[in-house]
Amino acid sequence: MPVGQIVKAISGFYYVRTDGGDMLQCRARGVFKFDKKKLTPLVGDIVEFEKTGQNEGVVTSVQPRRNELIRPPIANVDQAVVVCSLRQPRFQQMPVDRFLVHGEREGLDLVIVLTKRDLLKNNGEIERISAIYRPAGYKVIATSVVTGEGMDELKAVLAGKVSVFAGQSGVGKSSLLNHLLPGMQLLTGQVSKKIARGRHTTRTVELLPMETNGQVADTPGFSQLTFQGFEPTELGDYFPEIRERAPECRFRGCLHTGEPGCAVKAALEQQEIDEKRYQNYTQFLAEIKDALARRY
Template sequence: MPEGQIVKAISGFYYVRTPEGDVQCRARGVFKKRKWSPLVGDRVQFNYTENGEGVVTDIYSRETELIRPPIANVDQAVVVGSFREPDLSLDLLDRFLVHAEREGLEILICLTKRDLAGEEAEVDRVRAIYNPAGYPVLITSVREGIGIDVLKKELAGRLSVFAGQSGVGKSSLLNAVLPSLELATGEVSRKLGRGRHTTRQVEILELPEGGQVADTPGFSQLGFTGMEEIELSACFPEMALRAPDCKFRGCLHKNEPGCAVQQAVERGEIDRGRYRNYRQFLEEIHEQRRY
């Protein structure tokens, strides 16, 4: 049975990459009945039908699975935010980090449009939030060619997904990494300060040095459906590190006595903004249980 990797999905068709080229496939009806549908990144088996097309018949079990952007089997998440146009949203960044942590992905934070940012102090401020949490922060600018070579090295040899708000420059970065690519990019609306959702689908691209990278559509909202309150702090590495020292098991690090996480926040060892976002997300998860 031929097999391959789904690299793109457009209006009911799945493009399955094989050593002999990409095969345009439909999914077998049984997937629809089970409400289980193939994802970009899935390893699948398929049958050839007439005129070189195919039908996906089986999906191998997934190593990892992200809902937004929807993609399976990625090793690394490159979480992209821009300094300006649109302004950096730490809220959205933290939301995505939670999902990436939950799937156990390698994570690289990539901050784009350095050319539009101010003094170095502005850059340092963001590093000071995320480095202590254990995240590498890469600063880039496609205008000034900053950080592109480092990014190339980070992408080599694995499947990475670019994720972030519309307009932060995901496709532009990939064009800089792969000059032959020519992905469409879109102006950010000055009036709204938002991107225009230029990229419409998840697509896996091959890197010349080996490895693959997925460009994805930007998003501006991300919730925590299906998550439990107790799971959340494990998705904040700097909290997960301290949680074993909390007095009570199952501590949610809200206002329990003897909470090592709250103590670390008080001492300035955990960033207050990150902790505030944790509390906000916790609240959202709590609220969604009531409906």
């Protein structure tokens, strides 16, 4: 049976791109299940299909997923691009760390893209942010769609992968995608609030092909990322600079909040770990414990 990929889903129709590059409008047949759980096809799914007409078909099975994001609803993602602006609005670390933790949990490759480089006079802010994230192993790319700076580096990072763009409203996600996908003309910030709101509710996820063989998803952005379902002991795994040092802690299951012989606290005191990153770790830990306490 031929195999394709769902690249868009709208009200019960799945748009399947075939190996040959054709686009078929498909319905799904029957109930798909994995591990006894009912499953709805998602954008990003690799599926088997039958052709029923020139541009029409039926999805007959869904292949097992490598991963599955809930917001945006998309499967088989390789990478999340965490987008934040340097100015307008100015850089905020907390939402970035929140995105990174969720991305790490999903096993995604992660890259931080700083936008609106043209609004800065010097490199001070970029160096400050890079000094926080590069020691944790994250690539930081400063970009501007006005000057084109950083866009080649970003293209290189997106090549051959399925990437989603995460970031708060107004940081420049759609502008980046318009730059990467000329001819797409996604709506950017200039649209009126009213249109933007109306649009948001009808927005669907779509995987867009790039020249470099990669695919990007234009998504409404990740909002309200909570830590529901997290265990306190797993959080450290999602901070690479903590994960790396945790095996040296005296106690297994160390939460790095004052236990004796904690290697993470020691590294923090040596200023090998960024203080704000650690603060956000403890903040997220408190949120996790809080959510658990309210469950009982």
